[in-house]
Amino acid sequence: MKSKSRTLMMQRLALHAALTPLAIIWLFPLWMMFVFSTMPDYGIFSPDIVLWPSTNFVENFKNLQADTNFLRAMFISITVAVIYTVLSVMLTSMAGWALARYRFAGRSMVIAIILGTITLPFAVVVIPQFIMVAREFKLANTWVALIVPPLFNSLGVLFMRQSFSMMPTELFDAARVEGVKEWRIFLHIALPLARPTMAALSIILFLASWNNYLWPLLINSRPGMMTAPVALGTLIGLTKVSWGGIMAGAVLLTAPILFVFIFLQRHFISGIAAGAIK
Amino acid sequence: MPLRNRIAYAFLAPYLLIFATFWLWPIINSFLISFQNTRVNPWRFSLTVNWGRLVADPAFYNALYNTLIILVIQVPVMIALATVMAVLLNSPLLKARPLYRFAFFAPVVVGEVAYAAVFRLMFSIDFGIINKLIGSVGLPPVSWFDNGTAAMALVIIAVTWRWAGYNAIIILAGLQSIPGDVYEAATLDRVGKVQQFFHITLPLLKPIILFCVVLSVIGTMQLFTEPFLITNRGGPGGATETLGLLLYRQGFTSLNFGYASAIAYTIAALAVAISLLNLFIGREAK
Amino acid sequence: MAGLTLTNVIKRFGAYEVVHGANLEIADGEFVVFVGPSGCGKSTLLRMIAGLEDVSEGTIEIGGIAVNDVEPSERRIAMVFQSYALYPHMTVRRNLSFGLQMNGNPKEDTERRVAHAANILQINELMDRRPGQLSGGQRQRFAIGRAIVREPQVFLFDEPLSNLDAELRVQMRVEISRLHKQLGTTMIYVTHDQTEAMTLADKIVVLRAGRIEQVGAPLELYDNPANQFVAGFVGSPKMNFLKARIEGKGASGVTVSLRADPRVKLTLPVSSAVAAGSQVMLGVRPEHFVNAGAGDTDLTVRIDVAEHLGHTSYVYATISDEPLIIERPESRHGGDSDSLTIGLSAARCFLFDAEGSRLR
Ligand SMILES: Nc1ncnc2c1ncn2[C@@H]1O[C@H](COP(=O)(O)OP(=O)(O)O)[C@@H](O)[C@H]1O
Ligand SMILES: [Mg+2]
Numbered sequence: 001m002k003s004k005s006r007t008l009m010m011q012r013l014a015l016h017a018a019l020t021p022l023a024i025i026w027l028f029p030l031w032m033m034f035v036f037s038t039m040p041d042y043g044i045f046s047p048d049i050v051l052w053p054s055t056n057f058v059e060n061f062k063n064l065q066a067d068t069n070f071l072r073a074m075f076i077s078i079t080v081a082v083i084y085t086v087l088s089v090m091l092t093s094m095a096g097w098a099l100a101r102y103r104f105a106g107r108s109m110v111i112a113i114i115l116g117t118i119t120l121p122f123a124v125v126v127i128p129q130f131i132m133v134a135r136e137f138k139l140a141n142t143w144v145a146l147i148v149p150p151l152f153n154s155l156g157v158l159f160m161r162q163s164f165s166m167m168p169t170e171l172f173d174a175a176r177v178e179g180v181k182e183w184r185i186f187l188h189i190a191l192p193l194a195r196p197t198m199a200a201l202s203i204i205l206f207l208a209s210w211n212n213y214l215w216p217l218l219i220n221s222r223p224g225m226m227t228a229p230v231a232l233g234t235l236i237g238l239t240k241v242s243w244g245g246i247m248a249g250a251v252l253l254t255a256p257i258l259f260v261f262i263f264l265q266r267h268f269i270s271g272i273a274a275g276a277i278k
Numbered sequence: 279m280p281l282r283n284r285i286a287y288a289f290l291a292p293y294l295l296i297f298a299t300f301w302l303w304p305i306i307n308s309f310l311i312s313f314q315n316t317r318v319n320p321w322r323f324s325l326t327v328n329w330g331r332l333v334a335d336p337a338f339y340n341a342l343y344n345t346l347i348i349l350v351i352q353v354p355v356m357i358a359l360a361t362v363m364a365v366l367l368n369s370p371l372l373k374a375r376p377l378y379r380f381a382f383f384a385p386v387v388v389g390e391v392a393y394a395a396v397f398r399l400m401f402s403i404d405f406g407i408i409n410k411l412i413g414s415v416g417l418p419p420v421s422w423f424d425n426g427t428a429a430m431a432l433v434i435i436a437v438t439w440r441w442a443g444y445n446a447i448i449i450l451a452g453l454q455s456i457p458g459d460v461y462e463a464a465t466l467d468r469v470g471k472v473q474q475f476f477h478i479t480l481p482l483l484k485p486i487i488l489f490c491v492v493l494s495v496i497g498t499m500q501l502f503t504e505p506f507l508i509t510n511r512g513g514p515g516g517a518t519e520t521l522g523l524l525l526y527r528q529g530f531t532s533l534n535f536g537y538a539s540a541i542a543y544t545i546a547a548l549a550v551a552i553s554l555l556n557l558f559i560g561r562e563a564k
Numbered sequence: 565m566a567g568l569t570l571t572n573v574i575k576r577f578g579a580y581e582v583v584h585g586a587n588l589e590i591a592d593g594e595f596v597v598f599v600g601p602s603g604c605g606k607s608t609l610l611r612m613i614a615g616l617e618d619v620s621e622g623t624i625e626i627g628g629i630a631v632n633d634v635e636p637s638e639r640r641i642a643m644v645f646q647s648y649a650l651y652p653h654m655t656v657r658r659n660l661s662f663g664l665q666m667n668g669n670p671k672e673d674t675e676r677r678v679a680h681a682a683n684i685l686q687i688n689e690l691m692d693r694r695p696g697q698l699s700g701g702q703r704q705r706f707a708i709g710r711a712i713v714r715e716p717q718v719f720l721f722d723e724p725l726s727n728l729d730a731e732l733r734v735q736m737r738v739e740i741s742r743l744h745k746q747l748g749t750t751m752i753y754v755t756h757d758q759t760e761a762m763t764l765a766d767k768i769v770v771l772r773a774g775r776i777e778q779v780g781a782p783l784e785l786y787d788n789p790a791n792q793f794v795a796g797f798v799g800s801p802k803m804n805f806l807k808a809r810i811e812g813k814g815a816s817g818v819t820v821s822l823r824a825d826p827r828v829k830l831t832l833p834v835s836s837a838v839a840a841g842s843q844v845m846l847g848v849r850p851e852h853f854v855n856a857g858a859g860d861t862d863l864t865v866r867i868d869v870a871e872h873l874g875h876t877s878y879v880y881a882t883i884s885d886e887p888l889i890i891e892r893p894e895s896r897h898g899g900d901s902d903s904l905t906i907g908l909s910a911a912r913c914f915l916f917d918a919e920g921s922r923l924r
Contacts, residue, residue: 011471012371019366023381030384032407045405049414073354095293100287110290114297117305119492119553123500123522124546125304127529127539128311132304170649173616178663178714179637182285188666189499192653194498211389213503218530227392236395236507243399250392257387262380265392268387272444273451 033254037247044243057248064235064245072224073231074252080146080227081209088151088205089198096160097186101172114154122214130218141225146216150209156201163197164190200271203264210257228253293347307540315537335468343526344430345499348520349552350436357487359438360445361456365475367446368453382443394507397436401508423445426517429509433518436504441497445490452486453479488560494554499549502526522544530545566627566640566717567592568613573622575608575774582608588764589750590767593785597743598754599761599797600771606754606913609771610720613752627717637667639718642711646723648703650695656706657691661714667778673715683713684746685739701732708743721753725760736765758798762786770794792845792920801850801878804888805916808846810838818923820846820915824884828863832910836923844923847914850878850891859907865890867902879904 031051036044037060038053064070099102099111127151134140167190173184191198216227226234232249235241261268314321332338363382372378400407401422409419421433456479464474478489494534502522505512508553512519521541529538568590575583583605590596596607613624615636623630626633631639650659660681662763664674685705695703697717704724711719725733741764744751755761761768762782770777770793777891779788782798786922789795795803807823817833823843830846838844856862865881865888879890890906915923 003421008371012373013368014364015371016373019372019378020365023378026381026439026443029393029396029400030388032400033392036399044399047405047410047531049407050412051407081381091293091296094289098286098289100482102282102289104283104286107286117301119496119549120305120315120459120546121496121500121549123502123525124308124542125316126525127535127542128304128307129300130529131535132299132307148296149300151293151296152299154297154301160347168647168649170645170647171651173611173614174643174645174649174710175651175663177614177636177641177643178666178710179635180663180666183289184666186289188662189651189653207479208389211387211391213390214526229389232395233391233507236398237510238393246395247399249747253392254388256390258384261384261387265376265379265383269383269451272447273384 012209020023030254033247033250037251039244040244043243044247044276046170053169055198056244057251060242060244060248061252062245063242064249065243067235067245068226068231069224070228070252071250072229073226073228075226076143076146077210077228080143081206082207083143084147084150088149088153088156089202091151092154092156092201093160093191093194093198094186095157096162097164097190099157100161100164101190107270114157118154118158129215133219138218141220141222146227148217149219150212153205153208156205156271159197159201160194163194167193200267203260204271207257207268210253279542293453304487309507310537312539312543314536316534321536327538331537332540332544336418337516337524341519342520344518345501345520345522346502347430348434348437349498353435353491353498355434356438356442357445357490360490361449361483361487363442363446364449364453365479369488372553383444384443385440386442386444386447390503391507393436393440394503397432398508401432413517423509426512429514433501433504433509437501441494442523445494446542448490449483449486452483456482461480464486484560488556490544491556495551495552495556499545499552500525566908567594568718568750568752569623569625569628570609571623571625573609573612573624574620575617576620577603577811581620582774583612586776588769588776588779590750593748593750595741595751595753595764595766596769597750597759597761597765597767598769598771599726600777601797602756604771605757605774607722610643610722610752610754613718614641614720615639616643616713626845640714640716641718641720642706642714642716643720643722644707644711645722646709646726647732648695648700648701649729650707650710652695655692655694656687656698656709659695659706660691660710663710666712668844676713678709681709684712684743685709700728701736704728704736708740712743712747717750719749719751721751721756725755725786726757733760740764744776760799762798768798770797789914789922791922792847792916795847795914795916795922799849801889801891803847803849803914804849805845806883806886807886808844808915810840810842812840813838815894817910818915820844822846822863822883822887825863828861828908830908830910830913832913832915834915834923838917838923843918845920847916848908848912850889852909852912853890853892854907854909856905862905862907864903864905867904891895919923 035051037049038055038057040054040056040059043050043056044216061070076219085124099107111273133145133149139145171189175189180188211229212227213229213233216230217233220226228249232253234247235246235249286436311320313323313325315324317328365376366372367375401409401420403409403421403423405421408422413419420428422428460478461474464478469477500522501520502525505518505520506526509518512523521544525538525541525545528534528541569588570588573583573586574581586609598609600606608617612619613626615631615634615671619632623632625631626639626641650656651662654662657678660678661674664677672724682691685708686707687702687705690698690702690706695706698706704727707724724740725736728736737760738794742754753760753764765782767779767780768782768785772793777787778794780788783793785798789798792805796805808820809823809826811819811821811829813819814831817831817835818838819829819831822828863883865883867879867881869880872876877892879892881890883886891905917923
C-alpha cells in the first residue's frame with residue numbers, strides 16, 4: 001500500500017505544476033502593461049527582450065496628455081461612474097422593492113418582461129438608442145448622454161428584488177402596524193438590511209460604467225467630452241503616437257480598479273457569481 | 279388596497295420610465311427601423327431594402343462566418359479552461375490560493391480598451407514581446423496582424439484571456455455549492471479523483487456550465503472591441519470582421535441605420551437561437 | 565380600549581377562500597385565543613384584524629367603528645410576531661421608539677413610554693443591545709415591549725411563544741397573563757397549542773379549515789364540546805373515540821354498544837333523534853375512566869405500553885385494533901399483566917354522529 005502522506009504530496013506537486021505556468025501566462029499581459037508603461041518608446045521597440053520595469057512612467061504620461069487630454073477624460077469617467085452607480089442603485093433598489101414586496105396589477109408582467117429581455121445583446125438597441133439620444137434629444141456629447149441611457153440595466157432590479165424578498169415579511173408588517181410610512185419602511189428598514197447586496201451591486205455597476213466603451217464611443221466622441229477608455233481608444237492604431245503613453249493610460253485605467261479588486265475581492269466575486277446565478 | 283398599489287407604482291415608476299425609454303422601446307424600434315430605407319431622406323418604408331440586401335451581402339456572410347468560427351473554437355476552449363481553473367482553485371491541497379485567484383480573476387476587471395492596447399503591443403510583428411519570445415526559441419515570427427488565420431487566433435486568445443476567469447468565478451461558486459460528503463462517500467467507494475471529476479463534478483456542474491456557455495454565446499455574437507482595436511478594424515482585409523463590427527460600420531461609419539438594425543436583429547436572433555439550442559441539448563442529454 | 569366585532573368575514577387569496585364567513589364578538593378587555601391546527605386560517609384572521617390583509621367580504625369593527633378601509637397604523641392595535649420581527653440593525657431601545665418617532669410623537673413622551681414598558685417587562689439593562697445579541701426569550705420580551713409602547717386598544721399576538729423552548733414558553737405564558745391583568749387591554753392571541761389556549765384565555769375560538777367551530781370559556785369547551793373536532797382538540801392527551809352502534813332508545817337515553825366489543829353496552833342521557841343501528845362515535849377522555857366496577861359498564865383492553873410519570877400513568881392500549889389512552893392515578897401499580905379492565909361512566913362520555921356533530 002502507498003503511504004497516504006506520500007500520495008498527498010505527489011498530488012499537491014502535480015496541482016501546483018499545472019497551475020503555476022497557467023497563472024504566470026495569465027498575469028503576463030498585466031505585468032507587461034505595467035512594464036511597457038515605464039519604458040521609453042525606443043525601448044519598447046528595441047529588439048531586446050525586456051521584462052523588467054524602467055523609470056519612464058511620468059514621461060510617458062506627459063506624452064499621453066499631449067496626445068489626448070487624458071486627465072479630463074479620467075475626470076469624466078470617474079464622475080460618470082460615480083453618478084451612474086448612485087443613480088442606478090437608487091432606481092433599481094426602489095423597483096426591486098416594489099416587485100419584491102407589493103402585489104399590484106401588472107407585477108408579474110413587469111417581471112416577465114425584465115427576465116425575458118435581460119439576455120438580449122446590447123447590440124439590438126444601440127441604433128435606436130443612438131438615434132433617439134443624438135438626433136431626437138440632441139444630447140450627444142453631454143453628461144446626460146453618458147449617464148442616463150445605461151440606467152436601463154435591469155440586473156440591479158433582480159439583484160435587489162432577491163435581497164428584499166429574502167427578508168422576513170413580519171419585519172415590514174411590524175413597522176406597518178406601527179404606522180411607519182411605506183417609503184420610510186423602505187428607507188429605514190429595508191435599505192439598511194440590504195447593505196451587503198448594495199455594496200456588491202455598486203461594485204459591479206461602477207466597474208461596468210468605468211469600462212464601458214461602445215456607448216460612450218458612439219455618443220460622446222467630441223474631444224473634451226470623451227471618457228478615458230474612448231480617449232485611449234482613439235490613439236490605438238494611429239501611426240505617430242507614443243505607445244508608452246498609451247500603456248501609461250492603460251495602467252491608469254486598470255490600476256485603481258485592480259487595487260480595489262484586491263481589497264474587495266470577496267464582494268466582486270459574490271457580485272459576479274450572484275449576478276450570474278440570479 | 280388601492281393605496282398600496284399606488285405606492286408600488288411610485289417605487290417602480292422612475293426605473294420603468296428609463297427601462298421603457300432606453301430598452302423596451304428601442305428593442306421594438308430597432309425592428310421597425312430595419313424595414314426603413316434609411317439612405318433616402320425622409321426614410322421610406324420598404325420590406326426588402328435591408329433584409330433583401332442582408333441575405334445577398336457577401337460582407338454579411340463573411341462577418342457571420344468569422345463570428346461563428348470564433349464562437350465554435352473560443353467558447354468551448356474557454357469554458358473548458360475555466361472549468362479546469364475552477365476545479366484546481368477549489369482543491370483543498372492548494373497553497374497561496376489568493377495569489378492564484380488574483381492571477382485568473384484580475385482580467386475580469388480590466389477594461390476592454392486597456393487590454394486591447396496591451397495585446398496589440400505584445401503581438402506587434404516586429405518588436406512585439408510575443409514574437410521576440412517565439413524568436414528566442416528559434417521559431418519564425420508570426421504575422422499576427424497580416425495573416426488572417428493568425429489574426430483570428432489572436433482575437434480568440436485575447437477574448438479567452440479576458441473572460442476565462444469570469445466564467446471560472448461562476449463555476450467555482452457552483453463547485454462550492456456541491457456538498458463535500460458526496461466526495462467523501464465516493465472516496466470510500468474507492469472512486470478515483472479523475473473519475474470523481476467526470477462522474478460527479480461535471481454532471482452536477484452541468485447547469486452552471488450551460489449557463490456560462492449561453493452567456494459566452496451572447497457575448498461572442500456581439501464581439502466588437504477586440505477586432506476593432508486589436509486587429510485594426512477587422513483586419514487584415516476583413517479576416518476578423520465580426521457581426522458586431524459590421525453593425526458598427528454600417529450604423530456609425532456609413533450611417534445606414536436601417537441596414538445596421540437588420541444586422542442587430544440578426545445578432546439578437548442568433549444569440550437567442552443558439553442559447554436555446556444549447557439549453558435544449560443540455561436538457562436532452564440528461 | 566375597545567371591543568371587536570367580526571361580521572361574516574370572508575378572505576380569499578385569488579379564487580381560493582381560506583376564511584369562510586367568521587362571526588365573532590370580543591368584549592373590551594377580554595383575552596381571546598384563536599386556536600386550531602396549522603393552516604386553518606388563524607393568522608389570516610388576525611392579520612385582517614390588524615389590517616395587514618384586506619377583508620374580501622364582511623366587516624370588522626374595532627370600538628364600534630368599521631375599520632375595513634382603515635390603515636393598520638390607524639387602528640390603534642399593536643402586534644407581536646412569532647419571529648419577533650425586531651429591526652436587526654437598531655438597538656432594542658430604538659426598536660421600541662422607532663414607530664413613535666417616525667410618527668412625530670414628542671420626544672419626552674416617547675422616552676416616558678419606553679421607560680414605562682421597560683419597567684413593566686424588567687428589561688432596563690439590555691436596552692442598548694441589538695436584537696442579535698439577545699436570547700430568544702429576551703427578544704420576545706422586547707417585541708412585547710414594542711407593542712406596549714404603542715399603548716394600543718388591542719394587542720394582537722401571532723404564536724409569540726412558538727420559537728421558544730418549553731421552559732421559557734411556560735415562563736413567558738405567565739408573564740403575558742400578568743401583563744393582561746396589569747393593563748386590562750383587549751388581547752387576541754393566536755396559537756396552535758391547546759395548552760396555551762386553555763391557560764391564557766378568557767374565551768377560546770376554535771378554528772378549523774377557515775371556520776369557527778366553537779367559541780367559549782376554556783372549561784366550557786372542555787366540558788361541553790360542540791362537536792368531535794373540538795372535543796379532540798381541547799384536552800391533553802386527546803379524547804378517545806371508539807366506534808359504536810346505536811342499539812335503541814329508551815326513557816333514560818340512548819343505548820350504544822362498542823363495535824370492538826359488542827358486549828359492552830352503555831346508556832347515555834341523550835335526547836337527540838337517532839336511528840337504531842346507525843354508527844356513532846363514543847368519546848371519553850383518558851382522565852375519565854374509572855376503576856372496574858365503579859362505572860356503568862366495564863371493558864377490557866390490551867396494554868401496549870405504559871408510561872409512568874410518577875403522579876400519574878398513561879396506558880396506551882387497544883381494544884380489537886382501536887387505540888386508546890387511559891390515565892391512571894395509581895401509577896406504581898405493577899405493569900406485568902398485558903390486559904386491563906376499567907370502568908366507563910355514562911355521565912362523562914360523549915356521543916358524536918357520523919358527521920362529527922355532538923348528540924346531546
Ligand atoms: N398570501 C397568501 N396567499 C395564498 N394563500 C395564503 C396566503 N397566506 C395564507 N394562505 C393560505 O391560507 C391558509 C391559512 O393560512 P394561515 O392563516 O397562515 O394559517 P395558520 O396561521 O392557522 O397556520 C393556508 O392554507 C395558507 O396556505
Ligand atoms: Mg400562522
